[in-house]
Amino acid sequence: MLTTRDGVRVLGATDLDAFLALARQDPVVNVFAIHRAHTTNLEPRWLGGEMWGRFDDGRLVSACHVAANLVPVQASEHDAVAFADRALARRRSVSTIVGPQSAVRPFWDRIGGAWGEPRDARWDQRHMVIDHDASVEPDRRVRISVRDDLDVLYPACVAMYTEEVGVSPEIGGADLYRARVSQLISRAWSFARYDDGGLVFKAEVACATPDAAQIQGVWVPPARRGEGLATAGMAAVVNLVRARIAPVVSLYVNDWNLAARNAYERVGFRETARFATVMF
Numbered sequence: 001m002l003t004t005r006d007g008v009r010v011l012g013a014t015d016l017d018a019f020l021a022l023a024r025q026d027p028v029v030n031v032f033a034i035h036r037a038h039t040t041n042l043e044p045r046w047l048g049g050e051m052w053g054r055f056d057d058g059r060l061v062s063a064c065h066v067a068a069n070l071v072p073v074q075a076s077e078h079d080a081v082a083f084a085d086r087a088l089a090r091r092r093s094v095s096t097i098v099g100p101q102s103a104v105r106p107f108w109d110r111i112g113g114a115w116g117e118p119r120d121a122r123w124d125q126r127h128m129v130i131d132h133d134a135s136v137e138p139d140r141r142v143r144i145s146v147r148d149d150l151d152v153l154y155p156a157c158v159a160m161y162t163e164e165v166g167v168s169p170e171i172g173g174a175d176l177y178r179a180r181v182s183q184l185i186s187r188a189w190s191f192a193r194y195d196d197g198g199l200v201f202k203a204e205v206a207c208a209t210p211d212a213a214q215i216q217g218v219w220v221p222p223a224r225r226g227e228g229l230a231t232a233g234m235a236a237v238v239n240l241v242r243a244r245i246a247p248v249v250s251l252y253v254n255d256w257n258l259a260a261r262n263a264y265e266r267v268g269f270r271e272t273a274r275f276a277t278v279m280f
Contacts, residue, residue: 007054007055007082008052008053008054008055008082008083008085008086009052009053009055010044010050010051010052010053011042011050011051011052011053011060011063012042012043012044013041013042013043015042015051015053015060016037016041016042018053018060019037019042019051019053019060019063019073020034020037022060022061022062022063022073022074023037023063023073023074024211025074026074027209027211027212028129028211028212028248028250028272029100029127029250029272029273030073030074031207031208031209031211031212031213031214031250032065032069032071032206032207032214033051033063033065033071033073034209034211035207035208035209036051036065036067036207037051038209047065047067048067048068049065049066049067049068049093049094050066050067051063051064051065051066052064052066052083052086054075054079054082054083061074061079062074062075062076062079062083063075064083066087066093066094067093067094068094068095068096069094069095069096069097069098070087070094070096070097070098070107071097071098071099072099072100072103072104072107073099075099075100075103075107076102076103077102077103077106079103080102080103080104080105080106080107080110081106081107081110083107084106084107084108084110084111085110087107087111087115088110088111088114092114092115092116092280094280095279095280096277096278096279096280097276097277097278098275098276098277098278099275099276100127100273100274100275100276101123101124101274101275101276102274104275104276104277104278105123105276108121108278115280116280118278118279118280119166119167119279119280120165120166120277120278120279121276121277121278121279122254122276122277122278122279123276124254124255124274124276125252125253125254125255125274125275125276125277126252126253126254126255126261126271126274126275127250127251127252127271127272127273127274127275128250128251128252128253128261128264128265128269128270128271128272129248129249129250129269129270129272130238130248130249130250130267130268130269130270131247131248131249132268133238133239133242133268134234134235134236134238134239134267134268135235135266135267135268136231136232136235136266136267136268137232137235138232138235138236138238138239139193139201139229139232139233139235139236140236141193141194142191142192142193142201142232142233142236142237142240143191143192143193144188144190144191144240145184145185145188145190145191145192146185147182147185147186149185149190149192149194150178150181150182150185152194152197152198152199153181153185153190153192153199153202154178154181156192156199156202156219156221157169157177157181157202157217157219158170158177159219159221160202160217160218160219161177161217163219165279166279184204184205187205188244189204189205189208189245190202190204190205191203191204191233191236191237191240193229193233193236198221199221200220200221200224200229201219201220201229201230201233202217202218202219203215203216203217203218203219203233203234203237204216204217205241205245208245208246209246210246211246211247211248212246212247212248212249212250213241213245213246213248213249213250214249214250214251215234215237215241215249215250215251216251218230218233218234218251218260220233225259230259230260230263231263231266231267234263234264234267235267237249238267238268249269250272251264251269252275
């Protein structure tokens with residue numbers, strides 16, 4: 001039987017300090033998990049799932065966020081296999097497995113087909129970081145979204161998600177997704193540029209801590225691509241986020257998306273890790 005001193009167990013509020021100390025070993029890569037810990041206090045009812053911890057001689061050595069997203073935290077290959085063994089004892093409830101390649105790959109290799117065939121698997125994603133203001137001139141027309149933007153912004157968010165993920169976010173409920181977009185606006189985590197009332201660039205902060213913020217949802221309408229809107233827009237987002245939210249800005253991008261990678265590199269992002277994502 002697994003015990004607190006050795007093995008895997010569900011973490012709770014009393015483990016918060018130990019979890020944060022673990023995750024802050026890499027506060028940028030682990031920004032999502034740290035954000036979730038701060039906002040939920042590791043309580044399962046607020047997590048919508050569980051945070052698992054693996055212990056070695058009573059010391060927390062790795063963790064795994066298991067809710068809609070399964071995200072390993074400071075997990076070695078050995079840790080990932082231990083989490084996979086625990087996962088095999090339950091039905092799949094997660095829609096996405098995402099995190100460093102070095103943990104996601106052995107987790108998936110261990111769990112095999114027990115969770116069914118994934119809809120998509122992206123094994124080579126570049127985790128990129130910038131810790132200084134943008135290296136190119138920002139687009140001064142990019143601004144923080146406001147409530148009145150929602151009717152124009154929301155369709156762009158749906159289009160971006162559908163293009164990137166391959167399914168519409170409205171499948172799970174349009175009202176729920178619209179509420180998520182509204183929440184990002186209310187947090188001042190949504191950024192966009194409009195021309196003559198039409199959206200031509202957007203991006204959001206997905207999660208943030210005092211150390212780092214992670215960007216998601218970068219999108220330019222197909223008819224406006226190739227004009228440099230993404231580069232100048234991301235330059236503006238980086239400067240706004242660093243001034244208002246966190247000193248380090250991160251994101252991850254598919255290896256094959258050379259246009260996006262080149263735009264981010266021009267802004268000043270540099271690769272610091274490789275991620276992988278498995279989607280159901």
